[in-house]
Amino acid sequence: MTLVELTRDLVSIPSHEDGAAAGDFLESWLRRETDADVTRDAVGNVIARKGTGPETLALVGHHDVVEPAASQVANADGNVDEASEYVVDERDGRLYGRGAADMKGALAAALLAFRDADPAGELVVASFVGEEVGGVGARYAIDDGFAPEYAVVGEGSTNYSGPNVTDVAVAHKGRRGSTITARGTAAHASEADAGENAIYRATAAVDRVRELEVPSVDVAGESIAGRLTVTEIEGGSAMNVVPARCVVTVDERTVPGDRAALEQVADLDGVEWTVDQDLPPMRCDDDAFAETVLEVADGVQAADPELVTKPHATDAGWLSRAGTDCVIYGPSEPGEAHTDDESVSIAVLERCRETYRRLAERWPLTR
Structure with a gap:
């Protein structure tokens, strides 16, 4: 054959x-x-x-x-x-x-x-x-x-x-895919102060992601740099309702030996971070x-x-x-x-x- x-x-x-x-x-x-x-x-x-x-x-x-x-x-x-x-x-x-x-x-x-x-x-x-x-x-x-x-x-x-x-x-x-979930309290938009806006909390988490340093490593004469990319966002139920939940996904390209400190987003009020996939x-x-x-x-x-x-x-x-x-x-x-x-x-x-x-x-x- x-x-x-x-x-x-x-x-x-x-x-x-x-x-x-x-x-x-x-x-x-x-x-x-x-x-x-x-x-x-x-x-x-x-x-x-x-x-x-x-x-x-x-x-x-x-x-x-x-x-x-x-x-x-x-x-x-x-x-x-x-x-x-x-x-x-x-x-x-x-x-x-x-x-x-x-x-x-x-x-x-x-x-x-x-x-x-x-x-x-x-x-x-x-x-x-x-x-x-x-x-x-x-x-x-x-x-x-x-x-x-x-x-x-x-x-x-x-x-x-x-x-x-x-x-x-x-x-x-490698690739690490993760989800950032921001939770708040729903309220009517006419009385927005009565609630806690999950989208605002999510955007604060996105700002934190954008501030993080991504590692790099030199291999075979090349510099391999990691990357963080916010890829999806979903939240809210109606135009006149303060959202109680907002979800953001993040695609991270990792390098040998180090990775970005994405866990820091969980330090924000009402924000959770979960890893969905981690390919080394x-x-x-x-x-x-x-x-x-x-x-x-x-x-x-x-x-x-x-x-x-x-x-x-x-x-x-x-x-x-x-x-x-x-x-x-x-x-x-x-x-x-x-x-x-x-x-x-x-x-x-x-x-x-x-x-x-x-x-x-x-x-x-x-x-």
Whole structure:
């Protein structure tokens, strides 16, 4: 089976609501094509291991995708049917289809590299569920004991430093989404002083958010800065009623090692702050590992890859927080994932497959 064939097979399997069919395919393929120890856990993660050694290298991906566009799903007659297979199209050296870039193409490359490599240490390939909804599979696996010392996560790192180059990302931002709830006392607007205006309290909290300093950190010659953005506001019940409740949402982009002091808004009268989602950032703290991956990546492409950073959270954040040294190396390009015409370069898929294989063949690293 070629890389294109395997990618096409994976991309065609619907997995935006239920990853079971994709997980069945992965488990069956690994059992048929390798002699590895293959497991399928309670949430649907598929993990295969081969080799032994004091340190483990994991090739990590996910097989869930975001909901496809209507044009990306069709039945055999060409009619739109969201229960049918996803459409996969090959043209101009690229594969088009939901999940081709994010990230079944990279997963296919990792599977073939895992099958073909003969490492001296332990090599793992892992495909998680639920990455698109907050890292459900990665968190379950970590809680269940998944703890490789090193990991290459196949999210996008192509065309970051320049065109036609697949870089090695050594850090990315996280995302913390939170809600500020301001409570007051309702009153008729003609007697506004009889109440306590929740919107006024909420706007005081927004002012506090705007005053907060956001941290930054230097990684790989870049300065990664956090960001706070008020994204939604809702409150009030009528034009002539002093509002008793107002809710504000905040999107925060976090950086490795620090975050803004958003908890300070809760010091204001009548204001509560709750965290709804907290996707951790990632930074690789093992320079030797990052440099080795960069050296291998440099050997499989004409361009000169660099150590770079990513703006988006990935499962590498959960692994990094649990103690795994991670880098990101994959075929997806900026702006390609989640689009109605999502695609991936076949040449870059081959590049990633060869990088994963060569890195696995060098495992464990000589330090």
